[in-house]
Amino acid sequence: MFSPSLLFGATSLLGFHLATTFPKTVLPFISPGNRAKAVRQWPALQLHDPAWVAEVFQRTQPDVLLYCHAVCDVSKCEASPGWAYEMNVQQLDRVMVALPAHTRLVYVSSDHVFGGDGVYSEESIPSPISVYGQTRVEAEQLVLKRSGTLVIRVGLGIGESPDGRTGHLDWLRYRTKRNLPITIIKDEYRSVVWQGDLVPRVMQLAQSLESGIRHVASTRAVSRVELANFLITEYHIPAKYKIETRHRQTNPHLGHVELATTHEGDLFHPLSSVVDG
Numbered sequence: 001m002f003s004p005s006l007l008f009g010a011t012s013l014l015g016f017h018l019a020t021t022f023p024k025t026v027l028p029f030i031s032p033g034n035r036a037k038a039v040r041q042w043p044a045l046q047l048h049d050p051a052w053v054a055e056v057f058q059r060t061q062p063d064v065l066l067y068c069h070a071v072c073d074v075s076k077c078e079a080s081p082g083w084a085y086e087m088n089v090q091q092l093d094r095v096m097v098a099l100p101a102h103t104r105l106v107y108v109s110s111d112h113v114f115g116g117d118g119v120y121s122e123e124s125i126p127s128p129i130s131v132y133g134q135t136r137v138e139a140e141q142l143v144l145k146r147s148g149t150l151v152i153r154v155g156l157g158i159g160e161s162p163d164g165r166t167g168h169l170d171w172l173r174y175r176t177k178r179n180l181p182i183t184i185i186k187d188e189y190r191s192v193v194w195q196g197d198l199v200p201r202v203m204q205l206a207q208s209l210e211s212g213i214r215h216v217a218s219t220r221a222v223s224r225v226e227l228a229n230f231l232i233t234e235y236h237i238p239a240k241y242k243i244e245t246r247h248r249q250t251n252p253h254l255g256h257v258e259l260a261t262t263h264e265g266d267l268f269h270p271l272s273s274v275v276d277g
Contacts, residue, residue, distance in 0.1 A: 006062040009069030013167045017195040036163040047091035054098040075251045077132040088135035105149045106206040117256040130252040159195030182241035189256040191218035193271040217270040221258035230275045
């Protein structure tokens, strides 16, 4: 009998691209309240309800659970840390309680588990500077207690979003079209890759025998300014923006956070950075 891979978090940028790239093998669930036209045909998660979680697993009996569900809005998490913990940690805990023993858990995490300037491998000690980053660290610690679990840390993926306004590319388009102010942080550097490259790598890792923490590295870190200029040129976006430093912002911003890996092989070759690939 065919057993699909469940995908929790199909309204995240990566989750959306996973769901649309692998429609025959992935059963997607979206965040409640997100009614963007591109995702409204998919069922909504009800992770506040342990009975709902148990029923979904009993009905589907998945071989793999791809967990891309999280609240990634740094400012909202800073304003409401209790809510952030509920969404990013406690809901995951309910999932793990009900998860069938045979199901492989693949948790997609973030470079926000780090914060200070540096190049970070799987052996680097997490150093979050935000509430959001801390919830990611606690979620990782939770899932790694389960044997065979894979944690995949990713940087910044570039691609179209389901609602047309989230993710760096659509954020630029959306704010430009509506003549809204745009601020670019000049001293934030990230591992920035195309979703079209990231999605198959994540799926390959999910279907592998890898467990523990693995990073998706890129060929180099890219500044937000370089990224913005590239996207503006590449997509002919008539955007105008102002430049500020991260230390002048109300909420925490990453510095120079570059993902690297200590692992070798086809699954760990750095992906091309967006501006080079």
